[in-house]
Amino acid sequence: MLTTNPFDDDTLHEECGVFAIYGHAEAAALTALGLHALQHRGQEAAGIAAFDGKTFNVQRALGHVGDNFSSQEVIGRLKGHAAIGHTRYATTGDVVLRNVQPLFAELSVGGFALAHNGNLTNNQKLRRRLVERGSIFQSTTDTEVVVHLIATSLNNTVVDRMIDALRQVEGAYSCVAMLDDAIIGVRDPNGVRPLCLGKLGDVYILASETCALDIIGADFVRDIEPGELVIIDKDGLHSRHPFPRAQRRFCIFEHIYFARPDSVVEGTSVYEARKHIGAELARESHVDADIVIPVPDSGVPAALGYANEAGIPFELGIIRNHYVGRTFIEPTDQIRHLGVRLKHNANRANIAGKRVILVDDSIVRGTTSVKIVAMMRAAGAREVHMRIASPPTTHSCFYGVNTPERNKLLAAQMDIEEMNDFIGSDSLAFVSIDGLYRAMGKRSRNTSDDQGYCDACFTGDYPISLTDHDNGSGATVSRLAESA
Numbered sequence: 001m002l003t004t005n006p007f008d009d010d011t012l013h014e015e016c017g018v019f020a021i022y023g024h025a026e027a028a029a030l031t032a033l034g035l036h037a038l039q040h041r042g043q044e045a046a047g048i049a050a051f052d053g054k055t056f057n058v059q060r061a062l063g064h065v066g067d068n069f070s071s072q073e074v075i076g077r078l079k080g081h082a083a084i085g086h087t088r089y090a091t092t093g094d095v096v097l098r099n100v101q102p103l104f105a106e107l108s109v110g111g112f113a114l115a116h117n118g119n120l121t122n123n124q125k126l127r128r129r130l131v132e133r134g135s136i137f138q139s140t141t142d143t144e145v146v147v148h149l150i151a152t153s154l155n156n157t158v159v160d161r162m163i164d165a166l167r168q169v170e171g172a173y174s175c176v177a178m179l180d181d182a183i184i185g186v187r188d189p190n191g192v193r194p195l196c197l198g199k200l201g202d203v204y205i206l207a208s209e210t211c212a213l214d215i216i217g218a219d220f221v222r223d224i225e226p227g228e229l230v231i232i233d234k235d236g237l238h239s240r241h242p243f244p245r246a247q248r249r250f251c252i253f254e255h256i257y258f259a260r261p262d263s264v265v266e267g268t269s270v271y272e273a274r275k276h277i278g279a280e281l282a283r284e285s286h287v288d289a290d291i292v293i294p295v296p297d298s299g300v301p302a303a304l305g306y307a308n309e310a311g312i313p314f315e316l317g318i319i320r321n322h323y324v325g326r327t328f329i330e331p332t333d334q335i336r337h338l339g340v341r342l343k344h345n346a347n348r349a350n351i352a353g354k355r356v357i358l359v360d361d362s363i364v365r366g367t368t369s370v371k372i373v374a375m376m377r378a379a380g381a382r383e384v385h386m387r388i389a390s391p392p393t394t395h396s397c398f399y400g401v402n403t404p405e406r407n408k409l410l411a412a413q414m415d416i417e418e419m420n421d422f423i424g425s426d427s428l429a430f431v432s433i434d435g436l437y438r439a440m441g442k443r444s445r446n447t448s449d450d451q452g453y454c455d456a457c458f459t460g461d462y463p464i465s466l467t468d469h470d471n472g473s474g475a476t477v478s479r480l481a482e483s484a
């Protein structure tokens with residue numbers, strides 16, 4: 001299969017959703033529902049593995065959860081009282097079934113299924129060593145490295161082997177795994193990606209976000225802590241902290257863009273956080289205008305916060321067509337450009353002759369902003385002021401959010417005035433980094449040390465070493481071409 005690589009970057013970046021449940025007769029059906037609520041975290045592929053006491057029943061498919069996991073036939077085949085699931089969003093690497101999770105391995109100590117959200121930063125280094133020692137990789141995902149490290153570990157139990165494996169990896173991971181007699185949830189020591197614990201009656205659930213608990217009527221119990229590994233089996237929940245303590249570095253971009261606004265992550269409502277960011281933005285970069293318009297859907301909560309704070313009416317001046325995926329996820333540049341037009345249309349009636357403030361969550365390449373500003377002008381806006389509810393995205397993410405290489409990031413190439421010209425707005429402003437931290441309830445960036453965030457995409461301050469990147473190791477070289 002020939003695809004145009006949208007990011008000119010061969011490494012595999014994945015932002016995904018994970019779900020796990022133990023001890024329920026309808027484990028696979030509940031997992032399918034949970035994954036449906038986590039669809040925003042990955043629309044490329046999905047998979048479920050269920051265990052019925054004897055067999056690991058696995059189904060993996062390219063495409064949306066609802067298109068592949070809604071029939072009785074499929075769910076019926078996924079028999080078992082325990083299940084784990086994954087939604088995958090990898091914009092590079094092969095879009096082939098062999099890269100879809102959960103991964104499964106027959107270990108000397110039993111069956112093992114694994115689903116991973118995040119990105120490992122020493123994947124290439126580990127992979128090379130494993131291959132030299134005889135490991136035969138089946139996929140090009142970084143997650144498979146963990147499976148091989150577990151398979152070749154000399155420890156006796158799967159749990160100890162998993163700990164041994166994870167002690168060797170660097171990067172971001174929130175994983176769920178399934179063994180013969182348990183499910184496991186684990187977060188990297190910095191807690192970059194989310195993972196929470198829920199309960200449905202006596203049944204424990206693990207999920208990337210609380211919206212996946214809501215959909216099945218489960219209660220939120222707590223977040224899995226950074227560096228915590230939980231084992232859920234017939235005796236209940238056991239918690240371990242097998243890794244050296246590290247500073248908390250939750251991905252602040254989860255709050256800005258990635259997580260669903262109805263989720264509560266790391267103790268904070270995503271919706272409220274976005275409104276607070278919008279309010280900070282209004283305080284920092286006030287401009288006289290007639291209406292505040294969000295770039296839907298991701299800009300909506302911040303625009304509400306902005307409008308409330310500024311005392312300027314909020315209007316839906318752009319209507320989104322909901323039958324198109326997120327712009328970024330389209331595979332080629334051409335389609336991505338086309339995608340923006342497919343997705344948004346000006347609601348002319350409340351724009352003509354007005355001074356408009358447009359609020360979006362972020363500018364990455366600038367594609368969206370250029371189109372939307374032009375759309376406002378074409379609809380008769382008198383002035384167009386762009387306000388962005390995050391600081392300028394100047395650096396790539398290596399921990400699982402798919403930001404392109406630096407030379408594709410608008411803010412890495414231009415200063416704010418140049419970006420304003422490029423976008424065609426009358427004025428452009430981003431929330432400051434301290435404003436962002438204030439919105440998150442901190443006094444400033446520097447006062448939040450221990451309970452801090454990963455904000456590398458805005459500051460270049462990478463909290464976890466970038467071993468592969470520093471060594472100049474790029475892609476997983478695959479000599480296998482395969483059609484999806």
Ligand code: 5GP
Binds near residue numbers: 363364366368403
């Ligand atoms: P741009 O068009 O500037 O390249 O991207 C900015 C737009 O893409 C914003 O409207 C934002 O909501 C969205 N966006 C920002 N980061 C991401 C991401 O990591 N993935 C996806 N799918 N969309 C993103």
Ligand code: MG
Binds near residue numbers: 296299
């Ligand atoms: Mg958006």
